[in-house]
Amino acid sequence: MNKILIITHTLDNFSIEKVTEYVEQNNYEVIRFDVDLYPLQNKLSTVFQDGEWVSILETADKKYRLDDISAVWYRRAYNIGNGLKEEIEGKFYGATMGEIRNTLFGFIESVDTYSLGKPSVYRRLDSKEEQLKVAHKIGLTIPETCLTNNPEEAKKFIVKHQNVIAKMQTGFAIYEDGVENVVFTNVVSEDKLEELDSLLYCPMQFQKMIQKKRELRITIVGRDVYAFEIDSQQSEDAKVDWRKDGINLIDKWKRTELPEDVEEKLLELLDVYHVDYGAIDMIVSPEDEYYFIEINAAGEFFWLDNLTEGNMISKSIADVLCDKAPRRNNMVMA
Template identity: 45%
Template sequence: MAKILIITHSADNDAVTSVMEHLNAAGATPVRFNVDRYPLVTRLTSEFRGHERRLWLEDGSAPQSLEELSAVWYRRSYHIADGLDQVLEKPYLSPATGEIRRTLFGMLESLPCFQLERYSTYRRLDSKEEQLRIAAECGLLTPATCITNSPERLEAFMQSVNGPIVAKMQSAFAIHQDGQEQVVFTSEIRQDHLQQLPQLRFCPMTFQEKLEKELELRVNIIGKEIFAFSIDSQQQPGAETDWRKEGASLAVQWKPYALPGHVAGGFRD
Protein backbone atom coordinates (compact mmCIF):
# COMPACT_ATOMS: atom_id res chain seq x y z
CA MET A 1 0.00 0.00 0.00
CA ALA A 2 1.39 3.41 -0.99
CA LYS A 3 2.29 5.74 1.88
CA ILE A 4 2.38 9.49 1.12
CA LEU A 5 4.00 12.03 3.45
CA ILE A 6 2.40 15.49 3.36
CA ILE A 7 4.45 18.42 4.67
CA THR A 8 2.15 21.20 5.88
CA HIS A 9 1.09 23.02 9.06
CA SER A 10 -1.86 22.91 11.44
CA ALA A 11 -3.59 26.05 10.11
CA ASP A 12 -3.40 25.08 6.42
CA ASN A 13 -6.62 25.25 4.43
CA ASP A 14 -8.93 22.46 3.28
CA ALA A 15 -6.75 21.54 0.30
CA VAL A 16 -4.74 19.13 2.45
CA THR A 17 -7.86 17.46 3.86
CA SER A 18 -9.30 17.07 0.36
CA VAL A 19 -6.11 15.48 -0.98
CA MET A 20 -5.94 13.12 2.00
CA GLU A 21 -9.54 12.03 1.37
CA HIS A 22 -8.74 11.28 -2.28
CA LEU A 23 -5.62 9.34 -1.29
CA ASN A 24 -7.60 7.26 1.19
CA ALA A 25 -10.22 6.57 -1.48
CA ALA A 26 -7.46 5.40 -3.83
CA GLY A 27 -6.19 2.94 -1.22
CA ALA A 28 -3.12 4.94 -0.19
CA THR A 29 -2.09 5.95 3.33
CA PRO A 30 -1.54 9.70 3.76
CA VAL A 31 0.67 10.83 6.65
CA ARG A 32 0.29 14.47 7.63
CA PHE A 33 3.33 16.19 9.14
CA ASN A 34 2.37 19.55 10.69
CA VAL A 35 5.78 21.18 11.00
CA ASP A 36 4.56 23.82 13.46
CA ARG A 37 4.20 20.99 16.00
CA TYR A 38 7.84 19.98 15.54
CA PRO A 39 9.69 19.64 17.85
CA LEU A 40 7.52 20.65 20.84
CA VAL A 41 4.90 17.97 20.15
CA THR A 42 6.12 15.91 17.20
CA ARG A 43 9.12 13.58 17.42
CA LEU A 44 11.25 12.80 14.36
CA THR A 45 13.92 10.10 14.59
CA SER A 46 16.39 8.63 12.08
CA GLU A 47 18.56 5.62 12.87
CA PHE A 48 21.33 4.22 10.68
CA ARG A 49 22.66 0.74 11.46
CA GLY A 50 24.99 -0.80 8.94
CA HIS A 51 23.22 -0.67 5.57
CA GLU A 52 19.77 -0.14 7.09
CA ARG A 53 17.90 3.00 7.99
CA ARG A 54 14.85 3.43 10.21
CA LEU A 55 12.78 6.59 10.30
CA TRP A 56 9.90 7.37 12.67
CA LEU A 57 7.41 10.22 12.94
CA GLU A 58 5.47 10.41 16.22
CA ASP A 59 2.73 12.93 16.90
CA GLY A 60 0.75 11.62 19.84
CA SER A 61 -0.74 8.65 18.00
CA ALA A 62 0.80 5.41 16.75
CA PRO A 63 4.36 5.98 15.41
CA GLN A 64 4.58 6.19 11.63
CA SER A 65 7.45 4.40 9.93
CA LEU A 66 8.67 6.51 7.00
CA GLU A 67 11.53 4.57 5.45
CA GLU A 68 9.20 2.96 2.88
CA LEU A 69 7.45 6.10 1.67
CA SER A 70 6.09 6.06 -1.87
CA ALA A 71 6.04 9.84 -2.27
CA VAL A 72 6.26 13.19 -0.50
CA TRP A 73 4.03 16.20 -1.12
CA TYR A 74 5.92 19.24 0.11
CA ARG A 75 3.09 21.74 0.39
CA ARG A 76 4.12 24.28 3.02
CA SER A 77 6.45 24.55 5.98
CA TYR A 78 5.10 27.58 7.81
CA HIS A 79 5.66 28.23 11.53
CA ILE A 80 8.33 25.59 12.10
CA ALA A 81 9.03 25.21 15.85
CA ASP A 82 6.01 27.31 16.78
CA GLY A 83 6.11 28.19 20.49
CA LEU A 84 9.77 27.36 20.95
CA ASP A 85 10.45 30.98 21.95
CA GLN A 86 8.24 30.40 25.00
CA VAL A 87 10.37 27.58 26.40
CA LEU A 88 13.93 28.47 25.34
CA GLU A 89 15.97 31.44 26.47
CA LYS A 90 16.92 33.86 23.71
CA PRO A 91 20.64 32.88 23.46
CA TYR A 92 19.62 29.28 22.66
CA LEU A 93 16.67 30.03 20.39
CA SER A 94 18.53 30.82 17.15
CA PRO A 95 20.94 27.83 17.21
CA ALA A 96 18.14 25.45 18.22
CA THR A 97 15.90 26.73 15.43
CA GLY A 98 18.76 26.28 12.97
CA GLU A 99 19.25 22.66 14.02
CA ILE A 100 15.51 21.99 13.82
CA ARG A 101 15.34 23.28 10.24
CA ARG A 102 18.50 21.44 9.17
CA THR A 103 17.19 18.20 10.67
CA LEU A 104 13.76 18.49 9.04
CA PHE A 105 14.93 19.54 5.59
CA GLY A 106 17.92 17.21 5.71
CA MET A 107 15.56 14.31 6.37
CA LEU A 108 13.33 15.32 3.45
CA GLU A 109 16.27 15.73 1.08
CA SER A 110 17.53 12.26 1.99
CA LEU A 111 14.31 10.47 1.11
CA PRO A 112 14.82 8.45 -2.11
CA CYS A 113 11.15 8.45 -3.14
CA PHE A 114 9.32 10.71 -5.60
CA GLN A 115 8.80 14.22 -4.20
CA LEU A 116 6.51 17.02 -5.32
CA GLU A 117 8.85 18.86 -5.00
CA ARG A 118 12.15 18.52 -3.16
CA TYR A 119 12.83 21.33 -0.71
CA SER A 120 16.14 22.10 -2.43
CA THR A 121 14.24 22.66 -5.68
CA TYR A 122 11.77 24.97 -3.98
CA ARG A 123 14.62 26.90 -2.38
CA ARG A 124 16.16 27.45 -5.80
CA LEU A 125 12.86 28.52 -7.32
CA ASP A 126 12.12 30.89 -4.45
CA SER A 127 14.15 33.26 -6.62
CA LYS A 128 11.83 35.35 -8.76
CA GLU A 129 14.85 36.15 -10.91
CA GLU A 130 15.45 32.46 -11.60
CA GLN A 131 11.77 32.02 -12.48
CA LEU A 132 11.89 34.95 -14.88
CA ARG A 133 15.01 33.51 -16.53
CA ILE A 134 13.38 30.09 -16.96
CA ALA A 135 10.17 31.66 -18.28
CA ALA A 136 12.14 33.53 -20.93
CA GLU A 137 13.96 30.31 -21.91
CA CYS A 138 10.55 28.62 -22.31
CA GLY A 139 9.52 31.32 -24.75
CA LEU A 140 7.12 33.12 -22.43
CA LEU A 141 6.75 36.89 -22.55
CA THR A 142 7.22 38.43 -19.12
CA PRO A 143 6.26 41.88 -17.81
CA ALA A 144 8.94 44.51 -17.29
CA THR A 145 10.32 43.83 -13.81
CA CYS A 146 12.53 45.64 -11.32
CA ILE A 147 13.75 44.05 -8.07
CA THR A 148 15.42 46.68 -5.93
CA ASN A 149 15.82 48.51 -2.65
CA SER A 150 16.92 51.69 -4.45
CA PRO A 151 14.24 54.41 -4.54
CA GLU A 152 16.14 56.14 -7.34
CA ARG A 153 16.29 53.01 -9.51
CA LEU A 154 12.59 52.39 -8.91
CA GLU A 155 11.68 55.93 -9.95
CA ALA A 156 13.67 55.51 -13.17
CA PHE A 157 11.97 52.15 -13.83
CA MET A 158 8.52 53.63 -13.30
CA GLN A 159 9.27 56.45 -15.70
CA SER A 160 10.47 54.00 -18.35
CA VAL A 161 7.35 51.86 -18.02
CA ASN A 162 5.14 54.96 -18.10
CA GLY A 163 2.10 53.06 -16.91
CA PRO A 164 0.58 51.29 -13.91
CA ILE A 165 2.97 49.37 -11.65
CA VAL A 166 2.31 46.60 -9.13
CA ALA A 167 4.44 45.70 -6.12
CA LYS A 168 4.92 42.22 -4.68
CA MET A 169 7.17 40.39 -2.27
CA GLN A 170 9.44 37.46 -3.13
CA SER A 171 8.04 35.31 -0.32
CA ALA A 172 4.62 34.67 1.17
CA PHE A 173 4.20 35.99 4.69
CA ALA A 174 1.80 37.76 7.01
CA ILE A 175 2.29 40.61 9.47
CA HIS A 176 0.62 40.13 12.87
CA GLN A 177 -0.47 43.42 14.35
CA ASP A 178 -3.06 44.22 17.04
CA GLY A 179 -4.15 40.59 17.14
CA GLN A 180 -4.85 40.46 13.39
CA GLU A 181 -3.07 38.67 10.56
CA GLN A 182 -2.42 40.97 7.61
CA VAL A 183 -1.34 39.08 4.52
CA VAL A 184 0.85 40.92 2.01
CA PHE A 185 -0.73 40.65 -1.43
CA THR A 186 0.27 42.02 -4.83
CA SER A 187 -0.93 45.64 -4.95
CA GLU A 188 -0.98 48.46 -7.46
CA ILE A 189 1.26 51.42 -6.68
CA ARG A 190 -0.90 54.52 -6.14
CA GLN A 191 0.20 58.13 -6.09
CA ASP A 192 0.06 58.31 -2.29
CA HIS A 193 2.46 55.35 -2.09
CA LEU A 194 5.20 57.44 -3.70
CA GLN A 195 5.60 59.37 -0.45
CA GLN A 196 6.86 56.13 1.12
CA LEU A 197 9.56 55.52 -1.48
CA PRO A 198 12.47 56.35 0.87
CA GLN A 199 11.47 53.39 3.05
CA LEU A 200 12.25 51.00 0.18
CA ARG A 201 15.93 51.10 1.14
CA PHE A 202 15.09 49.04 4.26
CA CYS A 203 13.65 46.07 2.33
CA PRO A 204 13.88 45.14 -1.38
CA MET A 205 10.65 44.57 -3.30
CA THR A 206 9.62 43.36 -6.74
CA PHE A 207 7.90 45.79 -9.10
CA GLN A 208 6.28 44.94 -12.44
CA GLU A 209 4.32 46.69 -15.11
CA LYS A 210 0.64 46.00 -14.57
CA LEU A 211 -0.94 43.96 -17.36
CA GLU A 212 -4.69 44.00 -17.86
CA LYS A 213 -5.99 40.46 -17.36
CA GLU A 214 -8.44 38.40 -19.33
CA LEU A 215 -7.95 35.27 -17.24
CA GLU A 216 -5.74 34.15 -14.38
CA LEU A 217 -3.83 30.94 -15.14
CA ARG A 218 -2.18 28.52 -12.75
CA VAL A 219 0.03 25.90 -14.38
CA ASN A 220 1.48 22.88 -12.59
CA ILE A 221 3.98 20.53 -14.22
CA ILE A 222 4.54 17.03 -12.87
CA GLY A 223 7.16 15.19 -14.90
CA LYS A 224 6.10 15.92 -18.49
CA GLU A 225 2.41 16.30 -17.64
CA ILE A 226 0.97 19.83 -17.65
CA PHE A 227 -2.09 20.73 -15.57
CA ALA A 228 -3.40 24.20 -16.41
CA PHE A 229 -6.43 25.91 -14.87
CA SER A 230 -8.03 29.32 -15.35
CA ILE A 231 -10.19 31.66 -13.33
CA ASP A 232 -11.92 34.91 -14.26
CA SER A 233 -10.70 37.00 -11.33
CA GLN A 234 -11.90 40.23 -12.96
CA GLN A 235 -15.50 39.33 -12.15
CA GLN A 236 -14.83 39.24 -8.40
CA PRO A 237 -14.53 42.59 -6.58
CA GLY A 238 -11.31 42.73 -4.60
CA ALA A 239 -9.59 40.04 -6.68
CA GLU A 240 -8.73 42.10 -9.75
CA THR A 241 -5.04 42.64 -8.90
CA ASP A 242 -4.44 39.54 -6.76
CA TRP A 243 -7.00 36.71 -6.94
CA ARG A 244 -5.72 35.30 -3.64
CA LYS A 245 -7.48 38.07 -1.72
CA GLU A 246 -10.75 36.31 -2.57
CA GLY A 247 -9.26 32.85 -2.95
CA ALA A 248 -11.88 31.09 -0.82
CA SER A 249 -14.84 32.52 -2.71
CA LEU A 250 -13.19 31.78 -6.07
CA ALA A 251 -12.17 28.21 -5.23
CA VAL A 252 -15.12 26.57 -7.01
CA GLN A 253 -14.67 28.64 -10.19
CA TRP A 254 -11.38 27.20 -11.45
CA LYS A 255 -11.69 25.50 -14.84
CA PRO A 256 -9.31 23.30 -16.88
CA TYR A 257 -7.49 25.31 -19.53
CA ALA A 258 -5.75 24.17 -22.71
CA LEU A 259 -2.45 26.02 -23.14
CA PRO A 260 -1.43 27.07 -26.66
CA GLY A 261 0.74 24.44 -28.31
CA HIS A 262 3.91 26.53 -28.44
CA VAL A 263 3.61 27.40 -24.74
CA ALA A 264 3.03 23.78 -23.68
CA GLY A 265 5.89 22.73 -25.94
CA GLY A 266 8.21 25.23 -24.30
CA PHE A 267 7.44 23.78 -20.87
CA ARG A 268 8.00 20.22 -22.01
CA ASP A 269 11.32 21.06 -23.68
Protein backbone atom coordinates in the same frame (compact mmCIF):
# COMPACT_ATOMS: atom_id res chain seq x y z
CA MET B 1 2.00 -2.46 2.05
CA ASN B 2 3.75 0.48 0.34
CA LYS B 3 3.89 3.69 2.36
CA ILE B 4 3.56 7.36 1.38
CA LEU B 5 4.79 10.06 3.77
CA ILE B 6 2.86 13.36 3.73
CA ILE B 7 4.62 16.24 5.47
CA THR B 8 2.22 19.02 6.47
CA HIS B 9 0.72 20.64 9.58
CA THR B 10 -2.40 20.15 11.69
CA LEU B 11 -4.28 23.15 10.26
CA ASP B 12 -3.80 22.24 6.60
CA ASN B 13 -6.97 22.10 4.49
CA PHE B 14 -9.02 19.14 3.28
CA SER B 15 -6.88 18.61 0.18
CA ILE B 16 -4.76 16.33 2.36
CA GLU B 17 -7.77 14.10 2.97
CA LYS B 18 -8.65 13.97 -0.73
CA VAL B 19 -5.11 12.97 -1.75
CA THR B 20 -5.00 10.46 1.10
CA GLU B 21 -8.26 8.93 -0.09
CA TYR B 22 -6.88 8.38 -3.60
CA VAL B 23 -3.55 7.07 -2.28
CA GLU B 24 -5.33 4.50 -0.12
CA GLN B 25 -7.42 3.43 -3.10
CA ASN B 26 -4.11 2.43 -4.68
CA ASN B 27 -3.50 0.17 -1.67
CA TYR B 28 -0.84 2.42 -0.12
CA GLU B 29 -0.60 3.39 3.54
CA VAL B 30 -0.42 7.13 4.30
CA ILE B 31 1.81 8.37 7.11
CA ARG B 32 1.07 11.96 8.08
CA PHE B 33 3.85 13.99 9.69
CA ASP B 34 2.48 17.25 11.14
CA VAL B 35 5.55 19.42 11.65
CA ASP B 36 3.88 21.76 14.13
CA LEU B 37 3.79 18.78 16.51
CA TYR B 38 7.56 18.34 16.13
CA PRO B 39 9.48 18.07 18.39
CA LEU B 40 7.18 18.31 21.41
CA GLN B 41 4.83 15.53 20.33
CA ASN B 42 6.34 13.94 17.22
CA LYS B 43 9.76 12.35 17.64
CA LEU B 44 12.05 11.83 14.64
CA SER B 45 15.17 9.66 14.76
CA THR B 46 17.68 8.55 12.13
CA VAL B 47 20.30 5.95 13.08
CA PHE B 48 23.19 4.40 11.15
CA GLN B 49 24.47 1.16 12.62
CA ASP B 50 25.33 -2.33 11.43
CA GLY B 51 25.74 -0.90 7.92
CA GLU B 52 22.13 0.30 7.69
CA TRP B 53 20.30 3.62 7.90
CA VAL B 54 16.99 3.50 9.78
CA SER B 55 14.57 6.41 10.32
CA ILE B 56 11.73 6.32 12.83
CA LEU B 57 8.79 8.71 13.32
CA GLU B 58 6.96 8.33 16.61
CA THR B 59 3.61 10.13 16.92
CA ALA B 60 1.12 10.09 19.76
CA ASP B 61 -0.64 7.18 18.08
CA LYS B 62 1.98 5.03 16.43
CA LYS B 63 5.63 4.41 15.59
CA TYR B 64 6.53 4.34 11.87
CA ARG B 65 9.64 3.27 10.02
CA LEU B 66 10.36 5.88 7.33
CA ASP B 67 13.49 4.66 5.57
CA ASP B 68 11.47 2.17 3.50
CA ILE B 69 8.72 4.54 2.33
CA SER B 70 7.78 4.60 -1.37
CA ALA B 71 7.44 8.38 -1.79
CA VAL B 72 7.21 11.70 0.05
CA TRP B 73 4.85 14.61 -0.48
CA TYR B 74 6.47 17.66 1.07
CA ARG B 75 3.36 19.78 1.21
CA ARG B 76 3.89 22.36 3.98
CA ALA B 77 6.23 23.09 6.88
CA TYR B 78 4.25 25.66 8.86
CA ASN B 79 4.61 26.45 12.54
CA ILE B 80 7.49 24.06 13.25
CA GLY B 81 8.17 23.76 16.98
CA ASN B 82 4.76 25.05 18.04
CA GLY B 83 4.69 25.58 21.83
CA LEU B 84 8.44 25.25 22.27
CA LYS B 85 8.93 28.90 23.26
CA GLU B 86 6.86 28.32 26.39
CA GLU B 87 8.85 25.22 27.32
CA ILE B 88 12.47 26.43 27.31
CA GLU B 89 14.48 29.45 28.40
CA GLY B 90 14.42 32.28 25.87
CA LYS B 91 18.20 32.34 25.47
CA PHE B 92 18.11 28.81 24.06
CA TYR B 93 15.13 29.25 21.75
CA GLY B 94 16.88 30.55 18.60
CA ALA B 95 19.63 27.93 18.67
CA THR B 96 17.15 25.16 19.42
CA MET B 97 14.89 26.13 16.54
CA GLY B 98 17.90 26.14 14.25
CA GLU B 99 18.72 22.58 15.23
CA ILE B 100 15.09 21.52 14.85
CA ARG B 101 14.86 22.94 11.32
CA ASN B 102 18.22 21.55 10.25
CA THR B 103 17.29 18.09 11.53
CA LEU B 104 13.84 18.09 9.93
CA PHE B 105 14.92 19.52 6.58
CA GLY B 106 18.05 17.33 6.56
CA PHE B 107 15.83 14.28 6.91
CA ILE B 108 13.48 15.42 4.12
CA GLU B 109 16.36 16.20 1.75
CA SER B 110 18.12 12.91 2.34
CA VAL B 111 15.21 10.47 2.08
CA ASP B 112 16.32 8.15 -0.71
CA THR B 113 13.04 7.89 -2.55
CA TYR B 114 10.86 9.95 -4.83
CA SER B 115 9.78 13.27 -3.32
CA LEU B 116 7.02 15.57 -4.58
CA GLY B 117 8.62 18.80 -3.36
CA LYS B 118 11.65 19.45 -1.17
CA PRO B 119 12.80 22.39 0.98
CA SER B 120 15.71 23.04 -1.38
CA VAL B 121 13.35 23.12 -4.38
CA TYR B 122 11.04 25.55 -2.61
CA ARG B 123 13.98 27.79 -1.74
CA ARG B 124 15.18 27.82 -5.34
CA LEU B 125 11.72 28.64 -6.67
CA ASP B 126 11.50 31.52 -4.19
CA SER B 127 13.74 33.42 -6.61
CA LYS B 128 11.36 35.35 -8.86
CA GLU B 129 14.37 36.66 -10.77
CA GLU B 130 15.50 33.18 -11.77
CA GLN B 131 11.92 32.17 -12.63
CA LEU B 132 11.56 35.09 -15.01
CA LYS B 133 14.95 34.49 -16.62
CA VAL B 134 14.21 30.80 -17.16
CA ALA B 135 10.71 31.54 -18.48
CA HIS B 136 12.10 34.12 -20.91
CA LYS B 137 14.84 31.76 -22.06
CA ILE B 138 12.40 28.98 -22.96
CA GLY B 139 10.22 31.39 -24.91
CA LEU B 140 7.46 32.46 -22.54
CA THR B 141 6.46 36.14 -22.66
CA ILE B 142 7.17 38.05 -19.44
CA PRO B 143 6.42 41.66 -18.42
CA GLU B 144 9.11 44.34 -18.43
CA THR B 145 10.61 43.97 -14.94
CA CYS B 146 12.85 45.81 -12.48
CA LEU B 147 14.07 44.30 -9.20
CA THR B 148 15.91 46.84 -7.09
CA ASN B 149 16.52 48.61 -3.82
CA ASN B 150 17.77 51.69 -5.68
CA PRO B 151 15.06 54.38 -5.61
CA GLU B 152 16.53 56.11 -8.68
CA GLU B 153 16.42 52.93 -10.79
CA ALA B 154 12.82 52.34 -9.74
CA LYS B 155 11.87 55.92 -10.58
CA LYS B 156 13.41 55.65 -14.07
CA PHE B 157 11.53 52.42 -14.69
CA ILE B 158 8.22 53.94 -13.57
CA VAL B 159 8.67 57.10 -15.63
CA LYS B 160 9.43 55.02 -18.73
CA HIS B 161 6.48 52.63 -18.36
CA GLN B 162 4.07 55.03 -16.55
CA ASN B 163 1.70 52.34 -15.23
CA VAL B 164 3.71 49.95 -13.08
CA ILE B 165 2.82 47.42 -10.42
CA ALA B 166 4.94 46.80 -7.34
CA LYS B 167 5.06 43.58 -5.36
CA MET B 168 7.22 41.68 -2.92
CA GLN B 169 9.07 38.55 -3.96
CA THR B 170 7.80 36.62 -0.94
CA GLY B 171 4.28 36.35 0.39
CA PHE B 172 3.94 37.78 3.86
CA ALA B 173 1.75 39.84 6.16
CA ILE B 174 2.49 42.73 8.51
CA TYR B 175 0.93 42.47 11.96
CA GLU B 176 -0.08 45.68 13.69
CA ASP B 177 -2.05 45.71 16.94
CA GLY B 178 -2.85 42.06 16.38
CA VAL B 179 -4.34 42.71 12.92
CA GLU B 180 -2.97 40.83 9.89
CA ASN B 181 -2.32 43.04 6.87
CA VAL B 182 -1.45 41.01 3.79
CA VAL B 183 0.93 42.74 1.37
CA PHE B 184 -0.77 42.61 -2.04
CA THR B 185 0.32 43.80 -5.47
CA ASN B 186 -0.26 47.55 -5.95
CA VAL B 187 -0.09 50.12 -8.74
CA VAL B 188 2.69 52.72 -8.61
CA SER B 189 2.35 55.80 -10.83
CA GLU B 190 4.55 58.84 -11.37
CA ASP B 191 2.80 60.84 -8.66
CA LYS B 192 4.07 58.32 -6.09
CA LEU B 193 7.76 58.71 -6.89
CA GLU B 194 8.52 60.60 -3.69
CA GLU B 195 7.38 57.55 -1.66
CA LEU B 196 10.12 55.34 -3.11
CA ASP B 197 13.03 56.59 -0.99
CA SER B 198 12.38 53.89 1.64
CA LEU B 199 13.09 51.31 -1.07
CA LEU B 200 16.71 51.60 0.01
CA TYR B 201 15.91 49.46 3.05
CA CYS B 202 13.93 46.74 1.29
CA PRO B 203 14.11 45.74 -2.40
CA MET B 204 10.93 45.30 -4.41
CA GLN B 205 9.87 43.96 -7.78
CA PHE B 206 8.37 46.38 -10.30
CA GLN B 207 6.69 45.33 -13.55
CA LYS B 208 5.03 47.10 -16.42
CA MET B 209 1.30 46.81 -15.80
CA ILE B 210 -0.34 44.39 -18.23
CA GLN B 211 -3.97 45.06 -19.09
CA LYS B 212 -6.00 41.99 -18.25
CA LYS B 213 -8.54 40.26 -20.41
CA ARG B 214 -8.31 37.16 -18.24
CA GLU B 215 -6.16 35.82 -15.41
CA LEU B 216 -5.06 32.21 -15.37
CA ARG B 217 -4.12 29.81 -12.62
CA ILE B 218 -2.52 26.70 -14.05
CA THR B 219 -1.83 23.74 -11.78
CA ILE B 220 0.56 21.17 -13.22
CA VAL B 221 1.01 17.76 -11.61
CA GLY B 222 3.51 15.55 -13.44
CA ARG B 223 2.34 15.89 -17.05
CA ASP B 224 -1.29 16.73 -16.16
CA VAL B 225 -2.22 20.37 -16.80
CA TYR B 226 -5.25 21.96 -15.13
CA ALA B 227 -5.82 25.49 -16.43
CA PHE B 228 -8.49 27.81 -15.01
CA GLU B 229 -9.40 31.37 -15.92
CA ILE B 230 -11.22 34.24 -14.31
CA ASP B 231 -12.33 37.70 -15.38
CA SER B 232 -10.79 39.52 -12.43
CA GLN B 233 -11.82 42.89 -13.89
CA GLN B 234 -15.43 42.26 -12.90
CA SER B 235 -14.47 43.14 -9.33
CA GLU B 236 -13.08 46.57 -8.46
CA ASP B 237 -11.04 45.11 -5.59
CA ALA B 238 -9.55 42.36 -7.77
CA LYS B 239 -8.46 44.44 -10.76
CA VAL B 240 -4.82 44.67 -9.68
CA ASP B 241 -4.56 41.57 -7.47
CA TRP B 242 -7.39 39.02 -7.62
CA ARG B 243 -6.48 37.75 -4.14
CA LYS B 244 -7.89 40.95 -2.62
CA ASP B 245 -11.35 39.67 -3.50
CA GLY B 246 -10.46 36.01 -3.65
CA ILE B 247 -13.31 34.80 -1.45
CA ASN B 248 -16.00 36.40 -3.62
CA LEU B 249 -14.36 35.10 -6.80
CA ILE B 250 -13.71 31.59 -5.54
CA ASP B 251 -16.62 29.98 -7.43
CA LYS B 252 -16.21 32.08 -10.60
CA TRP B 253 -13.13 30.32 -11.94
CA LYS B 254 -13.70 28.28 -15.12
CA ARG B 255 -11.72 25.48 -16.71
CA THR B 256 -9.97 26.60 -19.88
CA GLU B 257 -7.58 25.36 -22.54
CA LEU B 258 -4.10 26.72 -23.15
CA PRO B 259 -2.54 27.25 -26.56
CA GLU B 260 -0.44 24.19 -27.32
CA ASP B 261 2.85 26.11 -27.44
CA VAL B 262 2.19 27.76 -24.06
CA GLU B 263 1.36 24.42 -22.44
CA GLU B 264 4.53 22.85 -23.88
CA LYS B 265 6.68 25.69 -22.53
CA LEU B 266 5.11 25.42 -19.06
CA LEU B 267 5.87 21.70 -19.00
CA GLU B 268 9.41 22.54 -20.08
CA LEU B 269 9.61 24.99 -17.18
CA LEU B 270 8.88 22.15 -14.76
CA ASP B 271 11.46 20.03 -16.58
CA VAL B 272 14.10 22.72 -16.00
CA TYR B 273 13.35 22.83 -12.28
CA HIS B 274 12.90 19.06 -12.14
CA VAL B 275 9.63 19.34 -10.21
CA ASP B 276 6.30 17.58 -10.59
CA TYR B 277 4.10 20.26 -9.07
CA GLY B 278 3.70 23.92 -9.89
CA ALA B 279 0.92 26.49 -9.52
CA ILE B 280 1.47 29.04 -12.28
CA ASP B 281 -0.03 32.52 -12.60
CA MET B 282 -0.45 34.06 -16.06
CA ILE B 283 -2.22 37.05 -17.58
CA VAL B 284 -3.96 37.10 -20.97
CA SER B 285 -3.92 40.59 -22.48
CA PRO B 286 -6.72 42.10 -24.60
CA GLU B 287 -4.52 41.17 -27.59
CA ASP B 288 -4.60 37.52 -26.43
CA GLU B 289 -0.94 37.49 -25.52
CA TYR B 290 -0.04 35.13 -22.67
CA TYR B 291 2.24 36.63 -20.01
CA PHE B 292 4.03 34.41 -17.49
CA ILE B 293 3.95 35.97 -14.01
CA GLU B 294 5.29 33.33 -11.61
CA ILE B 295 5.33 29.70 -10.55
CA ASN B 296 4.59 28.68 -6.97
CA ALA B 297 6.29 25.48 -5.84
CA ALA B 298 3.61 24.75 -3.25
CA GLY B 299 0.79 26.99 -4.45
CA GLU B 300 -2.70 26.22 -3.20
CA PHE B 301 -5.06 24.22 -5.40
CA PHE B 302 -8.03 23.12 -3.27
CA TRP B 303 -10.56 25.65 -4.60
CA LEU B 304 -9.79 24.67 -8.19
CA ASP B 305 -9.79 20.98 -7.33
CA ASN B 306 -13.40 21.41 -6.21
CA LEU B 307 -14.28 22.60 -9.71
CA THR B 308 -13.07 19.38 -11.32
CA GLU B 309 -15.16 16.24 -11.45
CA GLY B 310 -13.93 13.91 -8.71
CA ASN B 311 -11.18 16.23 -7.42
CA MET B 312 -8.89 15.38 -10.33
CA ILE B 313 -5.93 17.46 -9.13
CA SER B 314 -5.83 15.44 -5.91
CA LYS B 315 -6.04 12.26 -7.96
CA SER B 316 -3.12 13.36 -10.13
CA ILE B 317 -1.03 14.04 -7.01
CA ALA B 318 -1.88 10.58 -5.67
CA ASP B 319 -1.06 8.95 -9.02
CA VAL B 320 2.36 10.62 -9.12
CA LEU B 321 3.08 9.62 -5.51
CA CYS B 322 2.05 6.03 -6.22
CA ASP B 323 4.13 5.90 -9.41
CA LYS B 324 1.03 5.43 -11.56
CA ALA B 325 1.75 8.52 -13.68
CA PRO B 326 4.90 9.88 -15.35
CA ARG B 327 7.16 11.76 -12.97
CA ARG B 328 10.55 13.46 -12.96
CA ASN B 329 12.86 11.26 -10.89
CA ASN B 330 14.59 13.20 -8.10
CA MET B 331 15.84 10.46 -5.77
CA VAL B 332 19.01 11.36 -3.88
CA MET B 333 20.95 8.34 -5.17
CA ALA B 334 19.26 8.05 -8.55
